[in-house]
Amino acid sequence: MSESDSINVEATRRRLSGKQADTVDRLTRAALQVLARDGFAGMTIRLVAAEAGVATATAYTYFSSKEHLVAEIFWRRLVASPSPVSEDPDATVRVLAELRNIALLVADEQELSGAVTSALLGHDPDVEHLRTRIGIEIRARLVRALGPDTDDEIVELLEIIYAGALVRAGMGYESYSEIADRIERAALRILRPA
Secondary structure, three states, rough: OOOHHHHOOOOOOOEHHHHHHHHEEEEEHHHHHHHHHHHHOOOHHHHHHHHHOHHHHHHHHHHOOHHHHHHHHHHHHHOOOOOOOOOOOOHHHHHHHHHHHHHHHOOHHHHHHHHHHHHHHHOOOOHHHHHHHHHHHHHHHHHHHOOOOOOOHHHHHHHEEEEEEEEHHHHOOOHHHHHHHHHHHHHHHHHOOH
């Protein structure tokens, strides 16, 4: 089973049966509808459960908080997105393509993108677990794009650029599309210094 297949049968808190995976899928789809309608501030697990047609207690079985639910949505988007994005022989081109792909995962959904930033900054243990998984996945993509003999300091700098830029976008200073361009310019300064 590939990583993207496993997201259908595994949630943050436990492995899922087919019926449970369907419930989680319904909850994540409903969360997107509630976010679009009510925003992150207005979103509650109770509203999401009602939208999904499940009991509130059932929703809490899978998601400890709205932050946890939104972090799960981002995690699922990340692992479902293609990687490597580019097979270019130039490592810089590959890295820039990976960073742009990740930065634009939620760019077209303003409420979701802001919610992801807020959610991932949370202290809920389930969010912390997902934040770690997300970080590991992004690091693996960067290392793969950089190729053999990857310099750990370069990877860390690229991670800092990405994380800082997404917080900046989540705060509303720039759109995610603008942030993707800014990430590219900053990464080029590290990968191809003048």
